[in-house]
């Protein structure tokens with residue numbers, strides 16, 4: 698039986714375990730994802746990025762190349778999600794690093810569809826994130842206070858709330874209250890404020906994880922929401938999150954996310970631990 702290799706890394710401190718599974722042999726159960734992401738009994742991470750071919754994924758969207766690489770993303774609670782912006786930057790940097798793609802420009806499959814990426818010499822990565830689609834208004838509640846927000850689909854669902862105060866003052870240790878009718882499958886909730894002419898400051902509570910230090914799709918949702926509130930069809934902004942800074946550009950039919958990546962460690966999982974974690 699072959700070793701189970703892993704790489705641990707992050708994109709703006711949104712951290713992931715990358716699991717290369719090029720021949721789609723791993724039985725990656727929800728229990729194993731939870732164990733891997735557990736910061737005490739596992740490696741610790743916000744999510745898992747399994748590296749497989751598009752052909753290995755039953756529910757892959759039709760624009761995904763069956764022979765190309767697919768990011769099989771899992772949240773720390775074991776659930777799947779359509780898309781992960783910070784994870785995809787790390788995933789792309791990993792593919793180039795180990796020679797699974799020629800780079801620097803290629804396309805990665807995700808549950809939200811095919812996503813073109815470009816890796817840069819300095820380790821940063823730019824992703825074509827697709828359209829950020831506004832689909833309503835709603836509100837999030839935190840510690841009994843309501844915050845109006847804009848519902849944005851970036852492949853996965855977001856509620857992006859422009860707030861007057863400092864996002865640092867919010868208690869995000871419990872999930873914000875949200876409308877279960879507008880968000881039947883849960884939602885990622887962003888709280889952001891303007892920080893000068895070309896930047897916003899943001900915190901996020903992620904579906905399936907909790908508060909994270911960054912959320913790539915969330916930064917796209919926040920900039921799209923701000924432009925929507927300002928009646929601007931396009932624009933760009935830096936987004937400062939707890940784990941660093943990214944750049945987001947929104948056009949009428951697409952969006953891009955640029956930010957750093959870091960591969961921290963690589964090794965092999967203990968086979969007995971893997972079996973017991975099932």
Ligand SMILES: N[C@@H](CCC[C@H](N)C(=O)O)C(=O)O
Nearest residue numbers: 778781782783853912913914
């Ligand atoms: N951290 C991610 C988003 C991961 C998925 C999210 N938790 C969901 O369930 O939709 C990012 O960087 O975009």
